[in-house]
Amino acid sequence: xxxxxxxxxxxxxxxxxxxxxxxMKGYVxxxxxxxxxxxxxxxxxxxxxxxxxxxxxxxxxDCREGICGMCSMVINGIPHGGHKGVTACQLHMxxxxxxxxxxxxxxxxxxxxxxxxxxxxRSALDRIVASGGYVSVNTGGAPDANCLPIPKKEADxxxxxxxxxxxxxxxxxxxxxxxxxxxxxxxxxxAHLPQGEPERYVRAQNMAxxxxxxGFGTCSNLSQCExxxxxxxxxxxxxxxxxxxxxxxFKG
Amino acid sequence: MKLEAKIxxxxxxxxxxxxxxxxxxxxxxxxxxxKIIVVGTGLAGSSAAATLSExxxxxxxxxxxxSPRRAHSIAAQGGINAAKNYQNDGDSxxxxxxxxxxxxxxxAREANVYRLAEVSVNIIDQCVAQGVPFARxxxxxxxxxxxxGAQVSRTFYARGQTGQxxxxxxxxxxxxxxxxxxxxxxxxxxxxxxxxxxxxxxxIVTRDMVSGKIESWAADAVVLATGGYGNVFFLSTNAxxxxxxxxxxxAKKGAGFANPCYTQIHPTCIPQAGDYxxxxxxxxxxxxxxxxxxxxKKGGDNRPPAQIPEDERDYYLERKYPSFGNLAPRDIAxxxxxxxxxxxxxxxxxxxxxxxxxxxxxKRLGQKxxxxxxxxxxxxYSTITGEDPYTVPxxxxxxxxxTMGGLWVDYNLMSNLPGLHVIGEANFSDHGANRxxxxxxxxxxxxxxxxxxxxxxxxxxTAKQPKVTTDHPEFKKAVADTNARMAKxxxxxxxxxxxxxHRQLGQMMWEKxxxxxxxxxxxxxxxxxxxxxxxxxxxxxxxxxxxxxxTSLEKAGRVADFFEFAEMMVLDALERDxxxxxxxxxxxxxxxxxxxxxxxxxxxxxxEYQGEGKQPVRxxxxxxxxxxKPSIRSYK
Numbered sequence: 001x002x003x004x005x006x007x008x009x010x011x012x013x014x015x016x017x018x019x020x021x022x023x024m025k026g027y028v029x030x031x032x033x034x035x036x037x038x039x040x041x042x043x044x045x046x047x048x049x050x051x052x053x054x055x056x057x058x059x060x061x062d063c064r065e066g067i068c069g070m071c072s073m074v075i076n077g078i079p080h081g082g083h084k085g086v087t088a089c090q091l092h093m094x095x096x097x098x099x100x101x102x103x104x105x106x107x108x109x110x111x112x113x114x115x116x117x118x119x120x121x122r123s124a125l126d127r128i129v130a131s132g133g134y135v136s137v138n139t140g141g142a143p144d145a146n147c148l149p150i151p152k153k154e155a156d157x158x159x160x161x162x163x164x165x166x167x168x169x170x171x172x173x174x175x176x177x178x179x180x181x182x183x184x185x186x187x188x189x190x191a192h193l194p195q196g197e198p199e200r201y202v203r204a205q206n207m208a209x210x211x212x213x214x215g216f217g218t219c220s221n222l223s224q225c226e227x228x229x230x231x232x233x234x235x236x237x238x239x240x241x242x243x244x245x246x247x248x249x250f251k252g
Numbered sequence: 253m254k255l256e257a258k259i260x261x262x263x264x265x266x267x268x269x270x271x272x273x274x275x276x277x278x279x280x281x282x283x284x285x286x287k288i289i290v291v292g293t294g295l296a297g298s299s300a301a302a303t304l305s306e307x308x309x310x311x312x313x314x315x316x317x318x319s320p321r322r323a324h325s326i327a328a329q330g331g332i333n334a335a336k337n338y339q340n341d342g343d344s345x346x347x348x349x350x351x352x353x354x355x356x357x358x359x360a361r362e363a364n365v366y367r368l369a370e371v372s373v374n375i376i377d378q379c380v381a382q383g384v385p386f387a388r389x390x391x392x393x394x395x396x397x398x399x400x401g402a403q404v405s406r407t408f409y410a411r412g413q414t415g416q417x418x419x420x421x422x423x424x425x426x427x428x429x430x431x432x433x434x435x436x437x438x439x440x441x442x443x444x445x446x447x448x449x450x451x452x453x454x455x456i457v458t459r460d461m462v463s464g465k466i467e468s469w470a471a472d473a474v475v476l477a478t479g480g481y482g483n484v485f486f487l488s489t490n491a492x493x494x495x496x497x498x499x500x501x502x503a504k505k506g507a508g509f510a511n512p513c514y515t516q517i518h519p520t521c522i523p524q525a526g527d528y529x530x531x532x533x534x535x536x537x538x539x540x541x542x543x544x545x546x547x548x549k550k551g552g553d554n555r556p557p558a559q560i561p562e563d564e565r566d567y568y569l570e571r572k573y574p575s576f577g578n579l580a581p582r583d584i585a586x587x588x589x590x591x592x593x594x595x596x597x598x599x600x601x602x603x604x605x606x607x608x609x610x611x612x613x614x615k616r617l618g619q620k621x622x623x624x625x626x627x628x629x630x631x632x633y634s635t636i637t638g639e640d641p642y643t644v645p646x647x648x649x650x651x652x653x654x655t656m657g658g659l660w661v662d663y664n665l666m667s668n669l670p671g672l673h674v675i676g677e678a679n680f681s682d683h684g685a686n687r688x689x690x691x692x693x694x695x696x697x698x699x700x701x702x703x704x705x706x707x708x709x710x711x712x713x714t715a716k717q718p719k720v721t722t723d724h725p726e727f728k729k730a731v732a733d734t735n736a737r738m739a740k741x742x743x744x745x746x747x748x749x750x751x752x753x754h755r756q757l758g759q760m761m762w763e764k765x766x767x768x769x770x771x772x773x774x775x776x777x778x779x780x781x782x783x784x785x786x787x788x789x790x791x792x793x794x795x796x797x798x799x800x801x802x803t804s805l806e807k808a809g810r811v812a813d814f815f816e817f818a819e820m821m822v823l824d825a826l827e828r829d830x831x832x833x834x835x836x837x838x839x840x841x842x843x844x845x846x847x848x849x850x851x852x853x854x855x856x857x858x859x860e861y862q863g864e865g866k867q868p869v870r871x872x873x874x875x876x877x878x879x880x881k882p883s884i885r886s887y888k
Contacts (some may be wrong), residue, residue, distance in 0.1 A: 016800070017800060017801070033525075033526050033528055035525040035526055035638075036526070036528055037530070037636075039530065040528050040529070040530050043528070043530055043751070044528060046749075047749055047751065047752075050749045050793060050795060050804070051749075053795065054795070055795045055796045055802075055804075056795075056803060056804060058801055058802075058803050060318060061492060062317060062322055062324070062491040062492055062493050063322075063324060063326065063327045063491040063492075064491070064492060064530060064531045064533075065327055065489075065531075065533045065534075065632065066632065066635075067326055067327050067413065067415075067416055068317070068322040068324070068326050068327065068491060069319075069321070069322060069326075070317060070318065070322050085631065086635055090632070090635050090636065092635065092636065092638070094638055115462050115801055116462075116800070116801040119318075119801060121318070121462075122318055122319065123318070123319065123439065125319065126319050126320070126321075126427060126430075126437070126439070129423070129424060129427045130427040130428070130430045130431040131431065133424060133427065134382070134383075134424035134425065134427060134428045135381065135382050135383045135424075136428060137381045137382055137425075138303075138306040139299070139302070139303040139306060139378060139425070139701045139702075139705070140374075140378075140702075142374070142377040142378045142380065142381035143377065143381070144377055145336070145376045145377045145379075145380040145386075145394055146336075146338060146393050146394055148380075149388075149391060149392025149393055150388055150392050151388075151392050152388045152389065152390050152392065155385055155386070155387070155388040155392075158383075158385040159385040159387075159410060159411060159417075162385050162410075162417060162420065163411075163413060163416075165416070166319065166321055166322075189383065189385065190383050192385075193383050193385065195380070195381055195382070195383045196383050
C-alpha cells in the first residue's frame with residue numbers, strides 16, 4: 001500500500017434546503033492521505049471550501065466508527081461506497097487512486113427528503129418503529145433474566161437482525177426505495193425471541209402499514225439492500241417477514 | 253452554593269429501600285399534570301423519558317442527532333455489569349459496589365455506588381424482557397465475560413455491540429411511548445440554554461438544527477442526560493457531536509460542576525495515524541480477556557512482531573500486575589502503556605503504540621472461537637488500519653474515552669439547582685476518579701430506568717411551583733440571548749475555521765491535561781487557553797446564516813463552550829494536588845502508580861461559576877466511607 005498523498009476530483013450534491021433544487025458541483029481535493037477515512041477526506045474538502053469563503057458541505061455523521069448509522073452518502077452510485085460491511089465513515093481512502101473522480105450524493109427516496117446537501121430526513125424510520133417495533137413492556141416487574149432459556153441458535157438469529165443500524169442504505173439502494181430490509185430486520189430481531197412472540201403478527205402488520213404510509217415502495221426482490229447493508233443483514237429476514245404477514249391474515 | 257448530598261441514614265444495604273419508602277408519591281391522575289423535559293436520548297435519557305412517560309408524566313425529549321437511536325451510548329462495545337452471580341463465582345451486590353468504589357480510587361459517593369450495584373440486576377431483567385439479544389450459552393442461559401478491575405465474570409454482552417443493543421431496547425421503549433402521545437420527541441434540536449424561574453429550573457432554549465429556529469420550552473422539571481465532555485480534547489473516542497454545551501450552560505446558571513479534571517483514558521484504542529485524524533476508535537476492553545499486551549524489551553526494535561522471540565518481549569502488564577495481568581483497570585493499563593512508549597519501546601508510526609497479541613489465544617482456542625468472540629472488532633480494526641489482526645498483533649494506544657466528572661447531584665440525582673436533574677455520564681456521582689469497564693451502560697440505565705423515576709417525583713410533589721409558560725420574561729430573555737450569540741458568531745468573519753481552533757485546544761489539553769499532568773503544565777494552560785479563546789472570538793470564520801442547517805454554526809457554539817469549560821477543568825486538575833485514578837499528577841507518584849492524598853482530597857470538588865473573566869469558586873463535598881474502607885488500590 002502506498003502512502004503517497006492523492007489528488008482527487010470530488011463531485012458533490014449541493015442543495016441549500018428542502019424547497020430548492022440542487023446540483024452536482026465538482027471540487028479538487030488535494031493532499032488526501034490513503035489512511036484517511038472518507039469522511040476525513042470530506043473534512044479536508046470542507047476546510048478548503050471555508051478558506052475560499054464557500055459554505056462547507058453538510059453531511060450527517062456522528063460516531064465515525066460504523067455503529068450510529070448517521071452517515072449516509074451514495075459514493076460512486078453505491079450507498080456507503082460498496083465495500084462489504086462498511087459504512088461511509090469506515091471507508092478508507094486507500095481504496096481510491098490518485099487522480100480518481102468521485103461522485104457523492106445523498107440517499108435518494110421519496111420518504112427521505114433532502115434537507116441540505118447530503119443530509120436527508122430519515123424520521124420515517126422512527127415512525128415505523130413507533131408503529132410497533134418493540135415489545136410492549138413497561139419498566140419494572142420483569143422476571144429474572146434467566147427464567148426463560150433461549151436456544152443459542154435463536155438468540156444468534158435474533159442478534160443477526162438486531163445488528164441493523166437504521167442508516168437507510170437499503171432504501172437508497174432499492175430501485176423501489178423500499179424499506180423492507182429495515183422493517184423485516186426489526187421484525188426478525190423480535191420474532192426470534194419468546195419475548196417478541198405475543199405481538200409478532202400484529203407488529204408485522206402495523207409496521208408494514210406504516211412503511212406504506214411513509215411512501216416507501218414495495219420490495220423489488222433484487223437484494224440490492226443486502227448487498228449494501230453495512231451490517232450485512234441477510235434478506236432471509238424479508239422472507240420471514242412476508243411469511244409472518246401472510247400468517248397474520250389468518251390469525252386476524 | 254449549598255451542597256446537601258441527602259444520603260439516607262442507616263446501613264448501606266438499607267439506604268435505598270428505606271429512601272424509596274420515604275419518598276412522597278404523586279397519584280397517577282396528578283402525574284399527568286406535570287411536564288418533564290429530558291435532554292439527550294442515550295441510555296440514560298431514553299430510559300428515563302420512556303419510564304417517566306409510562307408512569308404518566310408528560311415528557312418532551314430532545315436530541316441533536318437525526319434520531320434518538322443514534323446517541324453515543326450506541327458505540328459501547330464490551331458489555332454491562334450486573335451482580336447476578338449467574339457464574340457462581342462469588343459475585344454479589346456488595347462485591348460489585350466494592351469493585352466500583354475501589355476502581356474509582358475511593359473518590360465516588362459510596363451510597364450512590366451501592367444503589368447502582370443493587371439495581372444492576374433489575375437492568376438485565378428489564379433488558380431481556382424488552383428483547384435485547386444478549387449472548388447466550390448453548391443451554392439457553394445468559395453468557396458472561398470478565399472485564400478490567402474485576403476477578404469475577406459479571407459482564408453481559410451482545411457480541412461487540414452491547415451499547416447498541418441496550419440503546420435500541422431503550423429507544424424502542426421510547427418510541428412505544430411516542431406512539432401513545434405521552435412523549436414528544438424533538439430530534440435535530442440542540443439545547444443551548446437552561447431557563448431558571450424563581451430559582452427553579454423551568455425550561456430550555458433549543459435551536460432547530462434544520463430551520464435554525466430558536467425556541468423555548470417550559471416544564472416542571474428538567475433532566476439533562478447529555479453525556480460527557482471528552483471532546484474538549486478534540487481527539488477522543490466520543491462521537492463527533494458529543495459536547496459540553498448543555499451541562500456547561502447549566503453550570504453558567506449556577507449548577508455546580510464536580511471533578512471536571514476526572515477523565516478516563518482508555519488503554520485500547522487504535523493509534524492516531526495522521527494530523528487529519530478526526531476521531532479515535534476504541535477497541536473494546538473485552539479484547540484484553542484473550543489478548544496479551546506487550547512491547548519489545550529493547551527500544552527501537554523494528555523487527556516484525558512475529559520475529560521477536562518470546563524472551564525479548566516484555567508482557568509488562570502481566571509482569572507488573574501478576575494477579576490482574578492484562579485485565580488491570582483502565583487508568584493503570586493506560587499509564588503503563590505511556591510509560592513503555594516514553595521509554596522508547598513503543599511500536600508503530602511515531603512509537604506511540606503497544607501490541608495487543610492474540611497469537612496465544614488463537615493457538616489455544618482456535619481462530620473460530622476468537623472470531624466468534626471478537627469478530628466484528630477484528631473486522632473494524634482491519635478496516636481502519638488495513639492490517640489483519642488474526643495474523644499480526646493489533647497496535648493500540650490510550651485515548652480519551654469517558655469523563656467521570658460532571659454536574660454535581662445529590663442522592664436524588666438533582667443538582668444544586670432545584671428541578672434540574674442530571675443522569676448518566678453527565679453527572680459525577682458513581683465512578684469517582686476512574687470508571688471500570690462495562691459500568692457506564694449500567695449507570696446510564698440504572699439512573700434512567702430505576703432511580704430518577706422514583707426521585708423526581710419527590711421533587712415534583714414538594715416543589716409546588718406555579719405553572720409557567722414560555723411567555724415568561726426569563727424565557728424571552730434566554731431566547732434573545734441565544735439569538736444574539738448566533739448572530740455574534742456569524743459577524744466575526746475571521747480567517748480560521750471552527751475545527752482548527754478545536755483541534756488546537758484539544759492538542760493543548762492532551763499534552764498538558766491528558767494522561768499525565770504537572771502543576772507547571774497546568775499553569776501554562778491557564779495562560780494559553782484564554783489567549784486562544786480570545787483569538788477564537790476575534791478570528792473564527794462561520795459562514796452561512798443562522799436560519800438554515802449550518803454545521804459550522806453548530807460547532808462554533810460547542811467549541812466556544814469547550815473553551816470556557818477547559819479552563820475550569822485545568823483549574824480543577826491544578827487544585828487537586830494528588831494523583832487518583834485517571835487524574836495523574838506527576839508530582840504524586842509511587843513507582844508509576846497514582847498516589848492519593850486522602851487527608852487533603854477525600855472529597856468531590858464542586859466548582860461554582862462566577863461570571864466571565866472571574867475565577868470560579870471551589871466548594872467541597874466530603875466523601876464519607878462507611879461500608880468500604882479506603883485502601884491503597886493494588887492490582888499486583
